[in-house]
Amino acid sequence: PIKTAEEIEKMRVAGRLAAEVLEMLAPHVKPGVTTRELDDIAHKYMTEVQGTTPATLNYHGFPKSMCTSINHVVCHGIPCDEDVLQDGDIVNIDVTVIKDGYHGDTSKMFLIGEVSLEDKRLCRVTQESLYHAIKKVKPGATVGDIGTAIQKFIKSSNTRYSIVKEYCGHGIGASFHEDPQVVHYKNNDRTILKPGMCFTIEPMINAGKYGTVLDEDDGWTVYTIDGKKSAQWEHTLLVTETGVEILTLREEETIPRHINH
Ligand SMILES: CCc1ccsc1-c1ccc(O)c(O)c1
Ligand SMILES: [Mn+2]
Numbered sequence: 001p002i003k004t005a006e007e008i009e010k011m012r013v014a015g016r017l018a019a020e021v022l023e024m025l026a027p028h029v030k031p032g033v034t035t036r037e038l039d040d041i042a043h044k045y046m047t048e049v050q051g052t053t054p055a056t057l058n059y060h061g062f063p064k065s066m067c068t069s070i071n072h073v074v075c076h077g078i079p080c081d082e083d084v085l086q087d088g089d090i091v092n093i094d095v096t097v098i099k100d101g102y103h104g105d106t107s108k109m110f111l112i113g114e115v116s117l118e119d120k121r122l123c124r125v126t127q128e129s130l131y132h133a134i135k136k137v138k139p140g141a142t143v144g145d146i147g148t149a150i151q152k153f154i155k156s157s158n159t160r161y162s163i164v165k166e167y168c169g170h171g172i173g174a175s176f177h178e179d180p181q182v183v184h185y186k187n188n189d190r191t192i193l194k195p196g197m198c199f200t201i202e203p204m205i206n207a208g209k210y211g212t213v214l215d216e217d218d219g220w221t222v223y224t225i226d227g228k229k230s231a232q233w234e235h236t237l238l239v240t241e242t243g244v245e246i247l248t249l250r251e252e253e254t255i256p257r258h259i260n261h
């Protein structure tokens with residue numbers, strides 16, 4: 001639904017806080033650390049420093065305060081003692097915080113030590129696909145323009161990458177997931193974007209072929225079928241009168257916070 005000015009202000013705060021969790025974690029994300037330790041650090045920071053609530057904890061029974069998806073894990077990796085980060089790993093850390101009743105949802109790829117050129121390229125192309133989609137967001141555009149832009153960009157990257165279809169972006173606000181659903185591939189969703197709408201774009205790109213498999217044991221972890229790596233980046237966005245505002249932007253990013261058309 002369309003947010004009021006007061007709600008938009010709360011979304012700005014939640015988005016900034018979510019981005020700050022990723023920024024706070026960065027110095028800790030290095031070879032030898034476990035994803036469980038990172039989760040503990042994040043949980044402590046959210047609850048004791050930010051006064052935010054981790055939205056993923058106990059969400060449909062998810063047991064931790066963030067998702068950590070390493071290499072060929074597509075999404076929903078569970079922080080654990082067994083996952084020790086090592087040289088060459090690419091890791092998505094996905095955080096959603098709740099502040100004053102409103103959600104901020106964002107994720108980035110962390111490259112551990114020396115990462116291969118092909119894995120660096122997967123991460124970079126995935127981030128660029130998110131940025132291309134963000135640049136399409138403005139009043140009067142459609143939800144379909146987003147996935148169509150991602151697919152066009154991935155096709156033009158002359159790679160054999162595939163776009164994960166089973167998981168998508170989503171409206172966000174007082175709820176973690178709201179309308180609309182935002183798929184990351186070419187589609188004809190004619191839902192019109194309007195000022196005050198908030199949603200995420202969170203493309204998952206596989207180095208290999210399309211398709212995912214769910215870990216039956218933990219009921220959460222999603223893997224690529226062919227064991228090749230997968231990358232994901234996510235931002236929470238606000239449709240403005242003239243374009244888009246990126247509510248979860250980090251200092252390190254080159255894309256501007258406001259894009260006006
Ligand atoms: C782990 C939280 C969760 C549980 C079921 S879907 C989901 C999830 C994880 C990351 C997200 O960005 C998202 O929108 C949903
Ligand atoms: Mn997320």
Ligand SMILES: [Mn+2]
Pocket residue numbers: 105169170200202234
């Ligand atoms: Mn999300």
Ligand SMILES: [Mn+2]
Pocket residue numbers: 069070071072073074075090091092229230231232
């Ligand atoms: Mn991955």
